[in-house]
Amino acid sequence: MAKSTRRGFLKLAGVAAVGMGAKPVYDAFARRSAPEQPTPPAEALTAKRWAMVVDTRKCLREHGCTDCITTCHLVHNVPDFGNPKDEVKWVWKEQFEHGFPEQHNEFMSDDLRHKDVLLLCNHCDNPPCVRVCPTQATWKREADGIVMMDMHRCIGCRYCMAACPYGSRSFNWRDPRTHIAKIDEGFPTRTRGVVEKCNFCAERLVRGEIPACVEACKAKALAFGDLEDPESEVRDLLSRHFNIRRKPGLGTQPEVYYIV
Amino acid sequence: MNVLFSLLAVGVLIALGYLGGQVAGLRFVFGVVIPYAAILVFIAGLVYKVIYWAKSPVPFRIPTTCGQETTLPWIKSSTLDNPHTTLGVLGRMALEVLFFRSLFRNTRMEIKEGPRVVYGENVYLWAAGLAFHWSFLIIFIRHFRFFTEPVPGFILAMQYVDGFMQIGVPVLYLTDLFLVAGLTFLFIRRLWSPQLRYISQAADYFPLLLILGVALTGIWMRHFTKTDIVGVKELAMGIVTFSPMVPESVGSVFFMHLILVCSLFAYFPFSKLMHMAGVFLSPTRNLANDNRMVRHVNPWNPEVEVHTYAQWEEEFKDKLEAAEIPLDKD
Amino acid sequence: MHDAKYIVPGLVAFLVLITLPLWYNAAMGRSAVGPTLQYPEGESQCVLPKDEMKGEHMQILDDWRDEAVRDGERYYVHPDGTTREKSLTNTCLGCHGDRAQFCIKCHDYAGVKPYCWDCHIEPERD
Amino acid sequence: MLDKALSGSSRYWTWVIALMAIIGIGFVFWVQQMIEGLTITGLSRDVTWGLYIAQLTFFVGVAASAVMVVLPYYLHDYKEFGKLTILGEFLAIPAVIMCMAFVFVDMGQPIRIVNVFLHPSPTSPMFWDTVALFGYLVLNVVIAYVTFGAEKKGIAPPKWIKPIIILSIPWAVSIHTVTAFLYSGLPGRGFWLTAIMAPRFLASAFAGGPAILILLVLLVRKLTKFDPGLKPIFKLAEIVTYAMLVNVFFVLMEIFTVFYSQIPGHMDHFTFLYVGLDGNTTLVPWMWTSTILAAVALFLLLVPKLRRNEKVLPVACGSVIVSIWIDKGLGLMTGGFVPTPTHHVVSYVPTLPEIMITLMVYGVGALILTVLYKIAITEREIIEQVK
């Protein structure tokens, strides 16, 4: 993976600039690309493998609670076009039979079958979307397992959307700015023509904050933590409750777990 | 030898530019005085040369006819390659100037076993020439962003299209690539082919290297050693608004670029680069082939000694009578 | 001079085109002096010295964005020892809050239209 | 050589100008798409690829099919294809360019397309597809330029071109194989997840591509003095016949596997396409049209008398082309996306701008094809001195 787009360009330009010689060019101008060792801020939340646990039992449905969705979409400047065609969504709710179609069972409790479950990017351990991306615009962070999007590099081919078996990715079919009710200055909007999705609030983690949806859930149905840490809340929950993942048969190893 | 000399000349110019940027006392000279002088030389020299050409008449109408002439109405004539109207000539000239029509015909001859003399397609010179000239023109016009305030919309539009591919920061202009590629091809071609090397003079290598130098210092400045672009524009605007100034922040690479550009301007009117203007004045291209339709006058039509019929009859009178050819005298 | 009826207009057209900036600027009544920037009050030091920032800011932003977004290197240690977040919105615009007075002025002057603002948002000022 | 495209009959110019008009109109819509985004298409969050990528899939096949004339001519010295080879190669060139153009117009950020090369991603079939397509274009341009240039001069082509021609044969297979990998390697898309995808693509390509070539050659015979004779055409028709048989056979294999195994995730897509799912029957008429045309085509092709009838053959070829175009285009694309991963049945209908942009790319392809065929045919007429 190229360190920076500039280096990539330098390689290209170095070849093109006959007579200059690529090497000295590269050396002379790559100096700033060897940055000082950054000090991670003390407050940043770090983990080896971030995961989320959704306790569907706790998730409120009677009064159609959408706090997690609203909050997430608000802090991430997710637009609302009001139509399913152009729709962009990071987290959303669907009936259980849609979220888990292969778990379909005629005699399932009505409660569960029609239960709205929270869906989001699974931040798979083995993400097909990352595999197919032709520009490495989406990649898996080695440090903490978050599947990230680089909106600057995405060419909008939507191959990742075809590859994602969970429908977790959205495309900016049109300029999102016009349909964001209140723009949050702390987070950029996207430009039309790129794919986006849940990023496990990477920008919040670095500030020492837990994901916005987890924070917003008044039913405490969401838990977020490090799977590699045996002491973590998520490990605790998973060890104590029966849980499932979406489409485990595909081998993608989702990192979002559902307690049913 | 010719190449080395040209290379040396360009090297010296670059060194001068570097010096001009470094030595405080020279910055004004290199940043203002020389550019003014160069532009003046360019404009005056070009106008002088064109008028020098124009002072000579075109005594005969000698178009090279590259297609069927206009004759009988049922024969399709070649209106652009052999025009007989002013409109046709304009068309021919437009094709020539904008698309290098004549060079497009270029072929490559080879003698194969047999012997078989064969003529193959050869569009490389044409393509490289076209890429180079068009890119150069677009780059030239694009530079007007430094000479105008506010920058006119069409220049911004041109920049947008030229930098359409989002490569690098600031974006790479495709014309920059084409220009360098075209020039490099033309240069290598000159060195590669023994025939071409044989006919090439310093005056052939020098402009190529000079323009290559201009392009590379420009690219260098845009993508590698950045210079203060606002300062550059202030300098440029100073020149065109006659309130010259040389901002401190403008770096040495810019002065290298500038001295090369100035050299190009100043060198232009006295070199083969005048083909830019000359192509318009070429009598084999800019005249209509209406020779038998419209009279063309030679302003200095010479008086010549002729052998008139009367003299001829006088000389051959006996023979004419013997051959029973009628005589005037009878 | 022969063929003056073609050559003179041709030359004049060429001269007009080549000297177009003279007439254009005269008509626009602009002077040579570029925009004066409004530097943030109370701040003495940008990420790099001012002159270097003039030329290199776009490169720094480009590098930062890759480092922050892709490598997770979100913090930059300034030579003076302070640490700053590699963020256009938070760090750069934190000081140079008035985009119109800072970024746009120069960019317009130089005829540059970066696409930063397609996504990144200028904080609202009082 | 190139100048031959610059002079022609008024019929030629009318056609060229008509194509340019189509391109021009399509271009306006493309500009609109650049400004407003892909929202002006019928694509959605659930069906993210549609008409554009469907055309990519189809035309990769057309491009690859050039191998069906190149291979017999160069490897088996089948002389009858001598005059057709250049037409096959000149069909491949616009076809590849169309493929690239369809990818380009499908991009959300086409201005960043160079990222594919700046940040090469060897795990992505799309990266390899780009490489394969570019390579194939270069190969075909070089081969056509060199061999045709030599033919024009009346001399043997240079020796170094032969290995390049040989290379172009597996390369042709590779472009369609890699294109099949775009789809067949995705988990969770049951319709595409089949090892037979690449063989199916190749079979349909070797039916559809030569069928187009037959139609073009018949048209050329009609409109110009250039005549490669009927024998190579009938030979091509045999190729179409066998390839179409294999293609249909492969489809039946898929249907057996899916319906005998009864795995819903695989079955639902076929059900959606052929009988409709959850009341959505958008594609049913299309798929049955394709099926019926395939049957008609096979009948016409399998009876030698009909196949060798100059009037019937175009009908058969037309049926093959339309059948494959529907099956490989709309069917493959929408069928793969519906039902969605969350098991919703959605519809995809291309919009007018989308169709116009598609037509623009068709126009570009047709224009390049016209120009190349014009050059090839005019040069041939000159070499042969046909009057």
Add this chain to the structure above:
Amino acid sequence: MSQLPKSDELAKVDFTPPDEHWMDTKVDFEKRRGSWSYPGAKKNLEYVGFPNPRQWSPLDEDWKLPDNWQQIIHDGLMDRPERYRSLKVFMDICVRCGACADKCHFYIGSGDPKNMPVLRAELLRSVYKKDFTTAGRILGRLAGARSMDLDVLKEWFYYFFQCTECRRCSVFCPYGIDTAEITMLARELLNLVGLNINWVMEPVANCQRTGNHLGLMPHTFKDNIEFIVDEIEETTGVKVSPTFNRKGAEILFVTPSGDVFADPACFTLAGYLLLFHYLDLDYTWSAYASDGGNFGLFTSHEMMKRLNFKMYHEAERLGVKWILGGECGHMWRVVHQYMGTHNGPANFLEEPVSPITGTKFENTIDTKMVHICEFTADLLKNGKLKFDKSRNDKYRVTFHDSCNPARAMGILEEPRYIINQVCNNFFEMPEGTIREQTFCCGGGAGLGNDENIEMRMRGGLPRGNAVKYVQDKFDVNLLACMCAIDKATLPPVCDYWAPGVGVAGVHELVANALIQDGENERKTDLRGEPLLGFEDEEEGGE
């Protein structure tokens, strides 16, 4: 001729340039026998009043130049740019792109880099630069400039009489630089110090005196034509009756004198006579304006004007309405591009109208001179000719565009139309060797003499090879053309490069096919050779 190498030897052309700089190579006339022409004879120069008449040879050490020859050349070079914009522009703007290099038949055939048009021009340009440009004065060779000295002058003589002014290079030049124009002016300069070739000067002197290049006296001119009249009667049984210097005729017919004298051009002349007889055309020959050709073109613009003068002069005297011109190359360059300017306006003539079809030749309304192919094509188009195509079936014909009609006039379709009308078997030579890209016969511009035979054959390689190609591929056996010099120079080119191919004029083919009233049953063509299907009969007859 005997020293001429075999054709496959000659075709092994080495294109490697010499190691020395081109300014350092000298012409060795001794070694290069067969590639230059004998100098102009004293008497010829004297007759037309050219400077420095004397007996000399290029092989001599001393070329007997005037003492101040350098001054003369300098002054001549000073004067000409003021009169010819072309010279100024062409000297100033060449970028040496080299597109012209392999376009010259002499370069293709010889590999001599100074036969690249660019370098040929550079021979003059280098001196021009030294004398007229600051850079050249200061930088000398570095700027491509050099002083005029004897070696340079000798080189000029060699290479400017090794250019046939065919203008093929000019077609490809992105600025239209025309080597013919440069060669013409360089030859003018050479003439100022008495350097010229006899194969040009003799015809010029002849033409000035008798009215034709061959120096045929009026009675000989008439006799020759009447001899052909008799021949025609013998083969066809038709008695044609041309008139000479007849006042009041509608049309004055002028053709190159080669047609009157030489084989196979005389069969073209027979063709004209038969055609005009068939049409019952009211026309006359002139024994004064007895040559349309104009070798003055190969000396100086002034000499060209002097020789051209007689045509309008005679037309006015005879009171004809317009002039019809025969098949010729350089004659048509003069008529088309120079005559009106030199000796016009011809207001005493009328705008040409075909008396047979009524077609007005709109393209000649100023000069009032019509090309015979334009005239005949119009007849054919209007169905005025009755002919039997099969009479030309023994010929498998290809057509050679002559340089001047192709590139200084653009008459490309008419001859093809005529040939296709009167012949069944017509084949084009390869592209790049026909129409505006046609190749010279190798002997134009006064170079068609025998002492120059090696260079002629070298220059004829591209043309001869193209003929050979159609001969091999389509069994072509006849090369048609419409130029008197071609008819003289192409037969040796064909014999050398494509043996078995004959040469004929377009109107010979026309007359072969033309069915005349009261003619004999035709068993032979105009040459007296049996038609296809009559071979045995003819043999039996003899």
